Amino acid sequence: MKLNYDEGAKIIKALADPNRLKIIDILSCGEMCACDILEHFDFTQPTLSHHMKVLMDCNIVECRKEGLWSYYSLNISNCNKLILFLMNLITDTDECICKDKSKCKC
Amino acid sequence: MKLNYDEGAKIIKALADPNRLKIIDILSCGEMCACDILEHFDFTQPTLSHHMKVLMDCNIVECRKEGLWSYYSLNISNCNKLILFLMNLITDTDECICKDKSKCKC
DNA sequence: TCAGTATATTGATATTTATCTATATATAAT
DNA sequence: ATTATATATAGATAAATATCAATATACTGA
Secondary structure (H helix, E strand, O other): OOOOHHHHHHHHHHHOOHHHHHHHHHHOOOOEEHHHHHOOOOOOHHHHHHHHHHHHHOOOEEEEEEOOEEEEEEOHHHHHHHHHHHHHHHOOOOOOHHHOOOOOOO | OOOOHHHHHHHHHHHOOHHHHHHHHHHOOOOEEHHHHHOOOOOOHHHHHHHHHHHHHOOOEEEEEEOOEEEEEEOHHHHHHHHHHHHHHHOOOOOOHHHOOOOOOO
């Protein structure tokens, strides 16, 4: 599966916040429940809930419910796909938009 | 140099737009002047100028002036640093925030 | 010097978003 | 049943931002 600009931008937008980057860093060690994640931050519980929703909407983070708790974890495969997308983007490949002679003279 | 969450988020925010992703894709083949970049888009010249400013403010893109023309190019080294930042973020490394026992029980 | 061209800046507007308080939901324990 | 706890949702607000039209700047060529 190859991401297009819109799909890529949606995921990147989800990462484009220092607090959400920190959440991803925290989850890189393994799954963690919301209340434990919240301890690392100064904002309120609904704000964390909002951030987790943003990360889940783009499938970078997943959730497992157990009793009262929600355990969050990274979807590493999708994280890797995003990084691959970025590496493709900055690399001069044959499929690059630049090679479309119909629109570009380069 | 290691990026922190704020620095990382600033760069990622600059990429968090489908049009700017396309600009980066276009520049991955080499430098190009603004008017040639603009041909790939439907928006106006001031809008492109705005997008280029955003990309330059976070040092992902550089500009070389020659007469009337502004030639833009990727700063590949900084692009790579961003990708490295993301790879570190999603990887369970020793420097991970999780290992800070003072705040986290994981 | 004047006209034309490439790009940047300004100011305005509509949309998005990060955050909060208040409240709802759902589960667990007594 | 009632109370407590973990999380989600709703609604409001302030800040950020993508875009445009209009204008400014700066260089080129006649």
